[in-house]
Amino acid sequence: MTSLIAHSVAIEQRLHRTDLRVEAGQLVALVGPNGGGKTSLLRALARVEQASGRVEIDGESLDGASEARRRALLSFLPASRDMAWPIASRDVIALGLSHRDDERVSDLLDLFELGRLAKRPVNRLSTGERARVLAARALAAKPRVLLLDEPLSNLDPYWVLNFLNIFRACATSGQVALVAVHDLALLTHFDRGLLISDGQVQMDEAPADLLAGERFGEIFRICASPEGGWAVRPLADRQSSP
Amino acid sequence: MRALLALLFILAAAAHFVLPIGPLLEAKAIDPGVAQLILLGLRLPRTLLVVGYGAALGASGAALQAMFANPLASPDLSGASSGAALGAVIGGYWLGFSQPLLLAACGAAGALGTLVLLVALAGRKVDTTTLLLAGLAISLAAGAATSLALALAPSPFAFYDAFDWLMGSFVDRSFAQAAAALIPASIAIILLVRRRRALDLIALGEDVAASLGIRANRLALEVIALSAVAVGACVSVAGAIGFVGLVAPVTGRQISRGHPGSAMIPAAVIGSILMLLADLAVRAVPLDRPIPVGVITALFGTPLFVWLVVTMRRSLTA
Numbered sequence: 001m002t003s004l005i006a007h008s009v010a011i012e013q014r015l016h017r018t019d020l021r022v023e024a025g026q027l028v029a030l031v032g033p034n035g036g037g038k039t040s041l042l043r044a045l046a047r048v049e050q051a052s053g054r055v056e057i058d059g060e061s062l063d064g065a066s067e068a069r070r071r072a073l074l075s076f077l078p079a080s081r082d083m084a085w086p087i088a089s090r091d092v093i094a095l096g097l098s099h100r101d102d103e104r105v106s107d108l109l110d111l112f113e114l115g116r117l118a119k120r121p122v123n124r125l126s127t128g129e130r131a132r133v134l135a136a137r138a139l140a141a142k143p144r145v146l147l148l149d150e151p152l153s154n155l156d157p158y159w160v161l162n163f164l165n166i167f168r169a170c171a172t173s174g175q176v177a178l179v180a181v182h183d184l185a186l187l188t189h190f191d192r193g194l195l196i197s198d199g200q201v202q203m204d205e206a207p208a209d210l211l212a213g214e215r216f217g218e219i220f221r222i223c224a225s226p227e228g229g230w231a232v233r234p235l236a237d238r239q240s241s242p
Numbered sequence: 243m244r245a246l247l248a249l250l251f252i253l254a255a256a257a258h259f260v261l262p263i264g265p266l267l268e269a270k271a272i273d274p275g276v277a278q279l280i281l282l283g284l285r286l287p288r289t290l291l292v293v294g295y296g297a298a299l300g301a302s303g304a305a306l307q308a309m310f311a312n313p314l315a316s317p318d319l320s321g322a323s324s325g326a327a328l329g330a331v332i333g334g335y336w337l338g339f340s341q342p343l344l345l346a347a348c349g350a351a352g353a354l355g356t357l358v359l360l361v362a363l364a365g366r367k368v369d370t371t372t373l374l375l376a377g378l379a380i381s382l383a384a385g386a387a388t389s390l391a392l393a394l395a396p397s398p399f400a401f402y403d404a405f406d407w408l409m410g411s412f413v414d415r416s417f418a419q420a421a422a423a424l425i426p427a428s429i430a431i432i433l434l435v436r437r438r439r440a441l442d443l444i445a446l447g448e449d450v451a452a453s454l455g456i457r458a459n460r461l462a463l464e465v466i467a468l469s470a471v472a473v474g475a476c477v478s479v480a481g482a483i484g485f486v487g488l489v490a491p492v493t494g495r496q497i498s499r500g501h502p503g504s505a506m507i508p509a510a511v512i513g514s515i516l517m518l519l520a521d522l523a524v525r526a527v528p529l530d531r532p533i534p535v536g537v538i539t540a541l542f543g544t545p546l547f548v549w550l551v552v553t554m555r556r557s558l559t560a
Contacts (some may be wrong), residue, residue: 046453067454076453084311085445087500095446121500137446147453 096140300513325356349478409534441503485543
């Protein structure tokens with residue numbers, strides 16, 4: 001069943017007209033060079049900006065949906081972890097819910113191992129700890145679609161893997177997750193990879209095919225290193241690329 | 243904590259209403275009708291005005307701080323109060339308005355003008371230094387313009403006359419004046435408080451709020467316009483009173499556990515209490531001359547302001 005449908009969403013100068021369909025239960029990675037448009041695509045889907053086009057989730061159009069409906073349909077986790085006010089972690093997570101639900105909040109505190117930090121003001125946590133609190137907030141209302149912008153940055157290896165497990169559990173329960181990532185080694189944890197560059201989706205394939213594709217290295221300006229992993233592309237090779 | 247606050251509010255309001263009790267008892271001994279007249283005709287509008295002005299400063303201070311994501315945004319530091327005073331002076335001494343409601347509209351227009359100027363100068367996503375400097379510049383300019391307007395006013399008594407209320411006074415305000423301040427201020431406060439949830443969500447960042455359908459730019463305009471109406475109407479009747487709008491939201495957020503939008507209601511109550519205490523203090527001073535209420539709030543507010551700046555600096559360098 002198709003859960004997320006985007007009809008020609010676009011943001012002037014940053015995102016060309018893009019169509020996208022994502023099946024329920026899919027875990028989708030967004031990769032691409034810096035400034036390529038990953039964040040713009042997520043923001044356009046979340047209707048953060050007055051992006052043109054139309055976004056439907058389970059057949060329901062996002063524009064004009066009430067706050068409560070939007071919470072049920074999607075949540076957006078921006079890459080910025082800044083918080084100006086000293087709100088306790090527990091209360092930040094509760095802001096992700098449309099009504100009070102202490103049980104859900106304590107489940108999330110357990111899931112993200114935040115019990116010890118529950119009462120600490122979120123602006124006094126380390127960036128990695130704050131990332132966990134904000135991710136818990138994004139997951140709180142169990143929306144149909146999760147739009148997560150670099151949720152794995154600033155996390156230690158344990159939490160990177162744990163986050164991926166949590167995302168997989170969300171997908172298994174039928175949610176869609178679009179996750180912007182930088183670490184190419186993590187691509188294999190996803191069902192589908194979108195390579196975004198120059199404001200458009202350049203490749204849209206299973207992660208293994210994406211990594212093997214010729215254009216993948218060209219766009220990233222890297223190539224497979226003989227010692228395994230990746231290496232920066234030689235200059236001559238880069239110039240010949242389109 | 244909330245119950246304690248409510249109790250404090252009731253005590254302060256009751257004290258403000260009946261104190262000083264001496265003249266009241268004397269009047270009652272002579273003629274109970276006179277005592278009733280003092281209570282209902284003089285004390286009641288004064289108490290209501292003090293409560294309403296305090297609430298307007300507390301609520302709009304909290305709303306502006308939530309919107310600018312900065313604990314130093316407030317009606318006085320942003321120049322809104324000075325702008326309102328300028329508006330009221332121009333309306334009263336130049337355009338010759340004597341209708342309280344027209345003066346309140348002039349005050350609101352003045353406050354709106356300075357707030358719009360502040361956003362135009364500093365932007366909305368502004369660091370503390372720029373916000374303070376822009377607010378200070380606007381305050382000084384509005385203050386100077388007020389003095390100029392008074393100096394050049396057609397009435398030669400304008401300066402003397404304005405001194406009585408510019409720094410804040412609740413003496414001998416009529417019911418009509420109280421209504422002119424309180425009706426627009428109450429409506430504005432209610433509309434502000436209805437936006438508390440949106441202002442709480444803005445704390446998660448404008449992008450998250452936008453994904454929930456909250457348009458930050460529109461919300462900012464609404465908060466600015468409503469704050470201008472609430473503060474402007476009160477300033478036009480009772481003068482520019484500082485620091486309450488800065489201090490009340492800080493305490494309000496302690497009660498709302500850091501939530502900047504939900505802090506509006508406790509901040510309004512705390513603002514009322516502070517204003518009641520300040521006006522009680524003014525009346526308790528054994529002088530035959532009135533002391534402006536703004537002097538009292540500034541005397542007690544300045545140390546709190548300094549403390550706020552020091553703790554902010556510490557949290558920035560930590």
